[in-house]
Amino acid sequence: MNKSFAFVILLILGMGLLSSQEYFPDNTQVKSQNNNYTAIVNAKIYVSPSKVVENGxxxxxxGKVMQVGKSVKIPANTVKIDVAGKWIYPSFIDVFSEFGVAKPEKSKEGGRSAEYEPSRQGYYWNDHIMPEFGAVNSFVYDESTAKNLREVGFGVVNTHRHDGIARGTGVLVALNGKEGDxxxxxDDRSAQYFSFKKSIAHRQAYPTSLxxxxxxxxxxYYDADWYAQGNSETKDRSLEALNSNKSLVQIFEAGDKGNVLRADGIGDKFGIQYIVLGGGDEYERVADIKAANTILVLPLNFPDAYDVSNPYTTKYVSLADMRNWNQAPANPKVMAQNGIPFSLTLHGLKSTVDFKDKIKRAIAYGLSKEKALEALTVVPAQILGKSESLGTLEAGRYANFLISSGDIFEDGTLLYENWVQGQKHVVNDINQKDLRGDYDLSIGTDSFxxxxxxxxxxxxxxxxKDTLKLNTKLEYKNDWLVMSLVNNQNGATYRLSGAITEDTKNLEGKAIASNGSETTFRAVRTKAFKAKEKDEPVVPEMVPVTFPNIAYGNTSLPKQQTMLFKNATVWTSEDAGILEHTDVLVKNGKIEKIGKDVKAGGAKVIDATGKHLSAGIIDEHSHIAALAVNEAGQNSSAEVKMEDVVDYEDKGIYHALAGGVTSLQLLHGSANPIGGQSAIMKLKWGESPEEMIYSNTPKFIKFALGENVKQSNWGSYSRFPQTRMGVEQVFVNYFQRAKEYMEVKAKGESVRYDEEMETLAEIIKGERFISCHSYVQSEINMMMKVAEKFGFRVNTFTHILEGYKVADKMKEHGVGGGTFSDWWAYKFEVNDAIPYNAAIMHDQGVTVAINSDDAEMIRRLNQEAAKTIKYGGMTELEAWKMVTINPAKLLHLDERTGSIKEGKxxxxxLWSHNPLSIYAKAEKTIIDGAVYFDLETDKKMREAVKKERAKLINQMLLEKQGGKKTQQPALKKKELMHCDTGSLNDHHE
Structure with missing residues (x-):
């Protein structure tokens, strides 16, 4: 057989067009094909979730459905199976399985020994991109696992290797234990898969973050498009596979509500409609997910209640986790109510046997049975593009169906058989008789x-026997009854056995007494069995979702108000200085008017007598509200964006608002000389990340100098640079590359679009500004010289604890300083820090801001600013500018915010005291004219949180008392991030 012919044959097989290997010679026997029909009659048949045939x-x-209905003409060569009283459903389909496809072995390398170069030749430059992998090539059918899946109703699974960022293709498998592969x-190329998770098999460091x-x-995707246009001189099997797989279904493992939207955003950018695996918490952002027009695959791994019987360990359980237990089972119902299409998956369940309880729980929480059945049959078939062969029992579809004793989603329903491709797989004996009831039992002459x-x-x-209860053991299997009786009073025993006939009203057979004598037994039914009516599933009262859905979340999002602050001491942060007994009118999110005796109109009047009104504090250097801070896998990560990883649920946002902070720059960390792009945001508690980011936001990026970037503090010797000289060379090399990249583009030559080079080019062109982590004067000087060599200016030196040594040069260069008020000596390179640093730089004409770099300090930046009065003799107004208009200037936002000026x-x-005082409390924090923190509201919320916790604790106690599974409380704490957090995390998962 020549190779081309063999390929054609394999292709036909892969397309599923041959039902058996008919072209193989058979030298063992002469056999004819079975062309008989099978008719399952007298059943209630769910042809589809919305089409039901009674007595059909x-x-x-x-292996295919020929006909279904109430009046089907049965051919002569038909095997009839009467299942009167039984129900038939299409078998279930799971689109996100790992059945038969093993994960690779985890790399045995440990510690910090990450690799910075790819391990493969002829493939993509990053080892975690593996679209060339085909799951079919490593697929091994496992009948034991298949049996477990069939026993809970599944007939088809779409499986792939759960490893890597681009994972390759999947394989669609019928769980047919009677036939071969x-x-x-x-379908041996059923879908192409992606995730945000690195491969466990490869040690390449990049990426280390989401x-x-x-x-x-x-x-x-940029590279794949460039490669498809024939621009590459070398072969890349990964990109070839990626492009070849573009026509397949694209499935993305996201894993939570935020990542669902992140994946969808990537898809939108490149014109790809992903099918997205969620995390079960999509109900918390249902409006955004609905707007994304995403098709979801939903897990059913609802959390168990916490064991809250111990009041001490109960403190470990956050209100957010309690709410998740209470609310998550409603996730499928909420998606259905909002018209968001979804299928259901076993993925995430500890065991397949949990499936039935979980689906019943979802139904108890409001998911209709029809929608549940759709999500297990019709929708997965649609997702896979297999509606013509799977998902219903219409003519022409595979004969994949379940036979059950009743409603498949009800307690007590037995699944008897799961037919896959027309092959019967017995789950429970369909002929098993129901022996239950009361009987008069006679054994010889004895009565019971x-x-x-x-x-x-x-x-x-x-x-x-009368009032005496005998010790009894009953076994019933394969229509045989075996029962043993022991009279504990006299030691007499009987052993009974008998075959069960169709008529189970009477039972009879052989009995052997303890003395060995043989007789007969007969049991005459006197009363039919009546099952106890089961109580409806107890569904705990659901607590409402808040924004964000954690403690102190808003029940509704704050709205702009028209407000008039009367008779306040107004800290303008402008040349007007501090104004006594002044009114400020807020309208349409802007400062409308400042003056005396301003008319209220329809405004809400706030008496600010004896209180102080200031612009919101701006933190030029922060790491709160981030899911990650460092991308440490390369010495330049200019392509990464902090906007991608905004954590809108971080309680640090609420704490910052309580400290009067309204805006901040969310900076990348200092793991590498060239860090990532900033997110500049307003702290709109409860809004989505997209709503928090400034519109037309200025473009910033984090650079870093010093100990962190050369990794001197964690003993890594495998990544350049390792010295301060090397750090300088990184900057020079990368800017030279960016300059050459720009020159090639300017000539109109074909160039591979490079996000990293594009970002660095923006810096050279003055379109993106550098905020540079710095400490010692020698490196500060070096960074300014590099910038001047390439024709741009550094925007801000942050930390800059030796700024006082080079303040005159900073002024000449035109760079600002973001610094701490009085931190020093926390590592070697800050030994020369002094608390007078801010005042000295200010006196030299440098624009100076006091920043936090700390989730705790951000709550009291007002007090940090006050320290400059003690250390340097700053005036109150100039000190206050260091946390308002000065950081606004450094962030190029001073025309929009940072001071109290009409039009801003x-x-x-609104402060209770002078804002520089340790006694000052932020009574109201307002952003764009909406109140995002209110001290009086906060007091009420504290009581509400206590009551809600008590309510949820009582619900979980009832769960435990009712015999439901519980989980032990465990302390979970969000890491408070700083510049060096996650400097090298080899395998983020």
Whole structure:
């Protein structure tokens, strides 16, 4: 057989067009093909979730449905199976499985020994991009696992290797234990898969963060497009596979509500409609997810209640985790109510046996049975583009169906059989008789009362003689009853056995007494079994979702108000200085008017007598509200974006608002000389990250100098640079590359679009500003010289604790300083820091801001500013400018915010005292004219949080008392991030 012919044959097999290997010679026997029909008759048939046939017939042949309905003409060569009283459903489909495809072995390298170069030749430059991998090539059918899946109703799974960022293609498999792979593999390239998680098998360091994964995916798509246009001189099997797989279904493992939207954003950018695996918390951002038009795959791994019987360990459980237990089972219902299409998956469950309880819980929380069935049959078939062959029992579809005793989603329903491709797989014996009931039992001349209860498949017996209860054991299997009786008073025993006939009203058979004598037994039914009516599932009262859905979240998002502050001491942060007994009118999110006796109109009047009104504090250097701070996998990460990883649920936002902070720059960390792009945001507590980011935001990026970037503090010797000389060379090399990149583009030559080079080019062109982590004067001088060499200026030196040594040169260069008020000696390179630093730089004409770099300090930046009065003799007004208008100037926002001036954004704080005082409290923090923190409201929320916790604790106690599973409380604390947080995290998962 020549190779081309063999390829054609394999292609036909892969397309599933041959049902068996008919072209193989058979030298063992002469056999004919079975062309008989099978008719399942007298069943209630769910042809689809919305189409039900009572007393219907399902006619199948060669693994396919031939006809279904109430009046089906049955051919002569038909095997009839009467299942009167039984229900038939389409078998379930899971689109996100790992059945039969093992993960690779985890790299045995440990510690900090990350690799910075790829390990493969002829593939993409990053080892975590593996679209060339085909799951079919490593697929091994596992009948034991398949049996477990069939027992909970699944007939088809779409499986792939759960490893890497670009994971390659999946394989669609029918769980047919009677045939081989040629029949059960329905599609050997069923979908292309992606995630934000690195491969466990590869040691390449990049990416070490979520933002790095996002940047890598973007660059991958840019590179694939460039490669497809024939621009590459070398072969790249990864990009070839990626482009070849573009026509397949694209499935993305996101894993939580935020990542669902991040994945969708990448898809939108490159014209890709991902099917997205969620995390079960999508109900918290349902409006955003609906607007994204995303099709979801939803897990059913609802959390168990916490064991809150110990009041001390209960303190470990956050209100957010309690709410998640209370609210998560409603996630499928909320998606259905909002018209968001979804399928359901076993992914994330500890065991397949948990599936039935979880789906029932979702139904108890409001998911309709029809929608549940759709999500397990029709929708997954649609997702996979297989609606013509899977998902319903219409003619022409695969004969994949379930036979059950009743409603498949009800307690007590037995799943008897799961037919896959027309092959019957027995789950429970469909002919099992129901023996339950009360009987008069006679054994020879002895008389007893027999009661059989329990489940149909696991009956339990109780035998009494008058008031004496005998020790009884009953076994019932394959239509044979075996029962033993022991009279504990006299030691007499009987052993009974008998075959069960169709008529189970009477039971009879052989009995052997303790003395060995043989007789007969007969049990005459006197009363039919009646199951106890089960109480409706207890669904705890759901607590409302807040924005964000954690403690102190808003029940509704704050709205702009028209407000008039009367008779305040107004700290303008402008040349007007501090104005006594002054009114400020806020309207449409702006400062409308400042003056005496301003008319209220319809405004809400706030008596500010004896109080102080200032512009909101701006933190030029912060790391709160971030899911990651460092992308440490390369010495330059200019392509990553802090905007991609804004954590809008970080309680640090609320704490900062309580300290009067309204805006901040969310900076990348200092793991590498060239860090990532900043996010400049307003702290709109409860809004989405997109709403927090400034509109038309100025473009910033983090650079870094010193100990962190050369990794001197954690003993890494495998990544350049290792010295301060090397740090300078990194800057020179990268800017030279960016300059050459710009020159090639200016000539109109074809150039590979490079997000990293594009960002550095923006710096050279003056379109993006550098905020540079710095400490010692020698490196500060070096950075200014490098910038001047390439024709731009550094915007801000942050930290800059030796700024007082080079303040005159900073003024000449035109760079500002963001510094601490009085931190020093916390590592070697800050040994020369002095608390007079800010005042000395200010006196030299440098624009100086006091910043936090700390989740705790951000709450009291007003007091940090006050320290400059003690250390340097600053005036109150100039000290206050260091946390308002000065950081606004450094961030190029001073025309919009940072001071109280007519026409500016109404970002304001009402203080109880002089804002530089340790006694000052922020009574109201206002952003764009909406109140995002109110001291009186905060007091009420504290009580509300206590009451809600008590309510949820009581609900969880009832769960435990009711015999439900619980989990032990565990302390979870969000890491407070700083510049060096996550400097090298080899495998983020």
């Amino acid at each position: 017939t399902l006619l199948i042949k060669k 040629a029949e059960r593999i329905l 933002m790095g994964s996002m940047a890598l995916l973007r660059q991958m 009362q027999l009661s059989i209860t329990g489940e149909v498949l696991q009956p339990k017996a109780e035998v009494k 954004d109404a970002d304001l704080v």
